[in-house]
């Protein structure tokens with residue numbers, strides 16, 4: 001019996017890259033999967049029903065259960081219809097994997113309004129809309145006494161958590177999705193929801209276009225283990241989606257054979273006074289905070 005038997009999952013952006021790998025593994029583990037993908041270009045332009053359909057077909061050809069969706073998850077209508085499709089098609093929704101993404105990299109001084117807005121929209125609104133639709137359903141089910149043991153898995157990025165220059169729009173959205181995850185855990189835990197986020201690393205069309213990633217990391221090895229295969233990330237996502245996974249409200253970096261737990265924002269040093277500081281006092285006492293060692297960590301690749 002598969003680890004996701006009796007689970008119904010919606011995976012956004014599942015027509016390609018990481019989402020596709022998640023969908024194939026989820027189905028192989030027994031989940032019934034709604035494969036959502038708008039099918040646009042890496043920058044979000046255009047749309048094409050083929051990628052989602054091909055993945056759903058591939059799952060069915062292998063004996064699994066899947067349907068395709070081309071709903072745009074940045075709209076309330078698209079997100080609501082996606083969640084409804086899972087319930088109508090498969091009778092319930094247990095797992096939502098928010099994974100859809102685009103890139104429109106540019107330095108801040110050169111970034112256009114549209115480059116900022118489009119990336120924030122797909123990543124942040126595109127996480128929020130399906131999450132809200134699923135959360136409303138999970139709240140209703142919980143109040144009706146159902147025990148769905150829901151799982152919400154979001155996709156963040158080291159581009160945000162480790163601050164990659166040239167990706168202010170993407171990085172800000174991705175750090176936002178990590179925070180959204182932790183707030184979702186605090187709000188939705190009462191309905192039995194487990195919310196976690198992963199920052200993946202894998203060779204996909206998005207990484208091939210990301211500034212600052214070396215060719216050595218992105219090239220495919222001629223033989224042996226391929227650490228940048230997107231399929232390496234999916235088992236941990238599937239584990240987070242299992243009904244009795246104990247992990248809640250956490251953020252992980254997942255790549256190759258590694259699963260690394262992030263510490264969220266944390267206070268590391270202070271100056272305090274019993275009253276309001278003057279600027280002159282701060283000039284004397286706050287300046288030392290500039291020298292507090294502050295280890296962002298390194299991407300373990």
Ligand SMILES: NC(=O)c1ccc[n+]([C@@H]2O[C@H](COP(=O)([O-])OP(=O)(O)OC[C@H]3O[C@@H](n4cnc5c(N)ncnc54)[C@H](O)[C@@H]3O)[C@@H](O)[C@H]2O)c1
Nearest residue numbers: 013016017018038039040073099100101157201202204206
């Ligand atoms: N590849 C990596 O190393 C890496 C690193 C960090 C984060 N991520 C994140 O992982 C996720 C998957 O990215 P990937 O690398 O597999 O890229 P990808 O381009 O191969 O896949 C992303 C998919 O999302 C779909 N999509 C985009 N906008 C959509 C929308 N509005 N509605 C529905 N589908 C939409 C695209 O059509 C595409 O098929 C993204 O959120 C990305 O930011 C990837």
